[in-house]
Structure formats: C-alpha cells, structure tokens
Amino acid sequence: MKDKRIVVLMGGPSKEAEVSRRTASAIAEALQSKGYKANTLECNPTTVVQDLQQLECDVVFNAIHGKYGEDGALQGALEMAGIPYTGSGIMAHAVGMNKKMSKYVFLGAQIPTARSKSYDQQQQSVEEILTDITSNFTVPFVVKAASQGSSIGVSIIKEASKVEQEVKQILEIDHVIVVEDFVDGREFTVSVLDGKALPVIEIRPHSGEYDYASKYTTGATEYLVPAPITEEQSAKMQQIGESVYRQMQCAGVIRVDIMMNDGEDMFVLEYNTVPGMTATSLVPKAAKAVGIEFPELCEQILHSAGLHKF
Numbered sequence: 001m002k003d004k005r006i007v008v009l010m011g012g013p014s015k016e017a018e019v020s021r022r023t024a025s026a027i028a029e030a031l032q033s034k035g036y037k038a039n040t041l042e043c044n045p046t047t048v049v050q051d052l053q054q055l056e057c058d059v060v061f062n063a064i065h066g067k068y069g070e071d072g073a074l075q076g077a078l079e080m081a082g083i084p085y086t087g088s089g090i091m092a093h094a095v096g097m098n099k100k101m102s103k104y105v106f107l108g109a110q111i112p113t114a115r116s117k118s119y120d121q122q123q124q125s126v127e128e129i130l131t132d133i134t135s136n137f138t139v140p141f142v143v144k145a146a147s148q149g150s151s152i153g154v155s156i157i158k159e160a161s162k163v164e165q166e167v168k169q170i171l172e173i174d175h176v177i178v179v180e181d182f183v184d185g186r187e188f189t190v191s192v193l194d195g196k197a198l199p200v201i202e203i204r205p206h207s208g209e210y211d212y213a214s215k216y217t218t219g220a221t222e223y224l225v226p227a228p229i230t231e232e233q234s235a236k237m238q239q240i241g242e243s244v245y246r247q248m249q250c251a252g253v254i255r256v257d258i259m260m261n262d263g264e265d266m267f268v269l270e271y272n273t274v275p276g277m278t279a280t281s282l283v284p285k286a287a288k289a290v291g292i293e294f295p296e297l298c299e300q301i302l303h304s305a306g307l308h309k310f
Helices: 017-033 048-054 073-081 090-097 099-108 126-136 160-173 212-216 231-247 282-288 294-302
Strands: 005-011 037-043 059-062 116-120 141-145 154-157 176-181 185-193 201-205 221-224 253-261 266-272
Touching (some): 017 037, 059 073, 059 294, 090 099, 099 116, 126 176, 160 176, 185 294, 231 253, 231 266, 253 282
Parallel strands (some): 005 059
Antiparallel strands (some): 141 176, 185 253, 253 266
C-alpha cells in the first residue's frame, strides 16, 4: 500500500466543508508520518473523478463530511470510475445521511431509537404538518432536517409557543423533517472500527445541548473516555454500535450516537459514516484509549479501502 498514491478528499459543497479540511489535513499528515504517499485534494463534485485520474490516484481516503461525501454520491462516482475508497459503500452512507430512512431501518433491525414521525413539505402543507405534530407530540420534542449532519438543522423545542416558528425554520433547510420524542438523559458515542466497538465516550456539553457550537468550540464540551458507566451499560452500548455497523453493512469506521435516560433505556440518535478525524476528534480519542495512536488509526482505516458495489 505504501507505493500507492493516496488522495485525501476534503471540502465539498456542504456546510461542514471547513471541518472536513481540518480532518483531511490531519489524516494526510498522519499517513505521511507512516511513509505513505498521501496528499489532500479539494473536492469539486463536477470534476472530482477527472481530477483524481489526472493525479493517478490509486486510493481515495474520504474525509468529506455531509453532502456529497457522506450521502453516497461520491461513493457512486468512485464505484463507476473503479477507484477504491475508504469507508462504507453507497447504501450505508445514503441511509445514514437520511434521518427519515435511518429511523425506518433502525426499527426494522430492532435497534432501539426514539419514537418519531417524518413529514414532507412537498406532499403536505405547513399547516397540515403543524397540526399533525401538535396532535402526536408534546413539548419538549426534537425536530431535525432529514439530510443534514453535524447538528445542523436540529432544534429541541421546549415551549409550545415556539413550535410553529421552529418547524418553519427547519423546513427552510430541508423539505423533509423528522420529529421525535425528546430523550432526557446522558449522551454517549460508540466508535466502531472494522466491526469492533471501541470504548464508549460520554459527551457532556457545558451548554446542556450538543449542538454545532458545542461540537466545534474549544472547551465547550467535556468528553469522558472511557465513559463513567457500568461494565454492563458499556457492553450494551458497544453491542448496539456493532449491530448498527453490521445491519447497515458499514466498512472502515463509523460513530454511533446514543442517549440513555434515567431508566437506563438506550436510544440510537444516528450513525456517522465519515466521523471527524482530527487528532482530538471522538474516534481518535476512543482509539487512543485502547492504545491505537492517530497515525495507526488512519493506517487501519486506509487498509479497509476497497470497492463495495452496493
């Protein structure tokens, strides 16, 4: 593999492009430190395949978060071009990026998740959506844009007077939204590498909500690894994470976000097929807890690269 030309794709058209660039730079540096021929490339969706072919790319290390890199579109283009890439295949990305579809798959695979309903403004009026929401949910509840990542387009509605305003704001981001019961409890994340769960991390945002600012503002959130929970709770969360990985036919590394309420019931929020990979991101923190340093982690993910054709 060290004689291969590795291109770490970054940027892209999503609101997470800058985070992607930080991820890609860290990965490229880590691989270079291990002796690999790795360089970054800003992704232009209309020319990316030609750009990769011009660079005589042998393997793509996908570091694009959100739209195009994490929704199956890039994977489809690389499949057709015959260029191996890291991470999961088309289906796992497409389902993971679409909160409506991932909810359906969780239920079908008996993966615990909060009760929810989805709505489509192209098929229902805003008034019909609001009426159905208020008939089926009581505050607090959560409204999510179906196809956004990094907590973009997510609102926890705590006051009935704000339902209309908040729902309309999310519908401006995505015409499909998912409304789900609010789970009051502790938040955790389970990284799964090559099908094996790493130590559980507890996420404690100082603001009380793990939103975009809490994720990307230095010092805004405390991360506890291994999480201060019982061995039984940890094992159950790891089992859930591995089940998501297996049922969604994932590859490489994913991160599964889980809430646990006061009754110790666990609910999967979502799974991330291209989790952050700077040296201080959650997946590297979990890997380091079992002795896998960042360069070794990047190398292991690189070795999972291939073509998936599903």
